[in-house]
Amino acid sequence: MSSKQEVKIHEKYIPLWQDPSRYFVITGGRGSGKSFGVAVFLLNLTYEQGHKVLFTRYTMISAQTSIIPEFIEKIDLMGVSEDFRITKDEIINLTTGSSIIFKGIRTSSGNQTAALKSLNGVTTFVLDEAEELVDETVFDKIDFSVRSQLKQNRCILILNPTTKEHWIYKRFFGSRGVIDGYNGSTDDITFVHTDYRDNKKNLSKSFLNQVMDMKARRPDKYQHQILGGWLAKAEGTVFRNWRVGDYLQTEHSCYGQDFGFSVDITTLVKISVNKEDRKMWIREIYGKPNLSTEEIAIRNKMECGMDLIICDSAEPRLINEIKRKGVNIKPTIKRQGSILSGIALMQDFEIIVDRNSHGIVKELNNYTWQDKNAKPIDGFNHFLDAARYALQYLVQGVNSGKYVVR
DSSP, X not given: OOOOOOOOOOGGXXXXXXXXXXXXXXXXXXXXXXXXXXXXXXXXXXXXXXXXXXXXXXXXXXXTTTTHHHHHHHHHXXXXXXXXXXXXXXXXXXXXXXXXXXEEEEETTEEOHHHHHTOTTOOEEEEXXXXXXXXXXXXXXXXXXXXXXXXXXXXXXXXXXXXXXXXXXXXXXXXXXXXXXXXXXXXXXXXXXXXXXXXXXXXXXXHHHHHHHHHHXXXXXXXXXXXXXXXXXXXXXXXXXXXXXXXXXXXXXXXXXXXXXXXXXXXXXXXXXXXXXXXXXXXXXXXXXXXXXXXXXXHHHHHHTTOOEEEOSSOHHHHHHHHHTTOOEEEOOOXXXXXXXXXXXXXXXXXXXXXXXXXXXXXXHHOBBOSSSSSBOSSSOHHXXXXXXXXXXXXXXXXXXXXXXX
């Protein structure tokens, strides 16, 4: 039988217990201990009756193999394993009945926002790795569902700061004049920021040596990744071969379209290319969420007439319906590796973005490679995917249902 142990956390996390705020924004760089501090708080919170914590990440393949083992480690450290029952997606405090439920916002079955916001009795909503959620409306829908009248309602965002274009920065920092590294409360928001210097006793000598090496060689990277500073522009962007300029119509042009599902935007762009000089010009036509098939068809006919549109191939039924409404639209050809090959093709061109195409500029500044594998993030890519479909068609063509090199 385990004996209870007092687990100490950094004093900067004490406001999680004491502040009456609704929003808690927890930021920090690598090795800052922010995940540990929040996990210990949540486990302690379950010792109060009537709490239901919804712990989410944008993508969560299996809580049982990813997040829950981290919580079990803290439970063992606290010496209270007999107080908890643990399932594949829930931790229940047997002494009070309060629980922590683990769910992904996006799973293999699609976007789960509707299911998450319908959960009854949630008192605390936690968004871990919050920087991965690029759609603020998804956060809002779950946020509005946290409305218990008997307990303090909390929305806790845990993140490594990314770019100042991210909605989290604009909403919680930029619009309020909150600076990097701020600890304190304002406007019903509590900010907690830590970095490795607050957690040195729990870090290996090898890690600390790496930190010092990065500080000497790459002070910009040290400021962002280690100290947790916000970037004016995202690091590791997929496309660096672009500039803003005047749109030039060439003899090779067409439209590209990416369909939005649920809260994602449906986008339409126009591109033209100079194959010899390897230049492409791109113009944003529209980007709107929640468009019906009828609305897409009307907008496309109004903007494109009978000019060709190359679109996402994921919804054949939707494409056929738009076709029947008199739109000249064809699906892109997708096959294994087509995303990376399309990105490589775009990287081979100088990209000139029309001066009024602010949505495209935002995506180019924030469409980055994932840290753990050679794939781009699934975000900030709706205009860029549409441009990719169109460019692949113009450069490679379509012949008998297959792309061929011209």
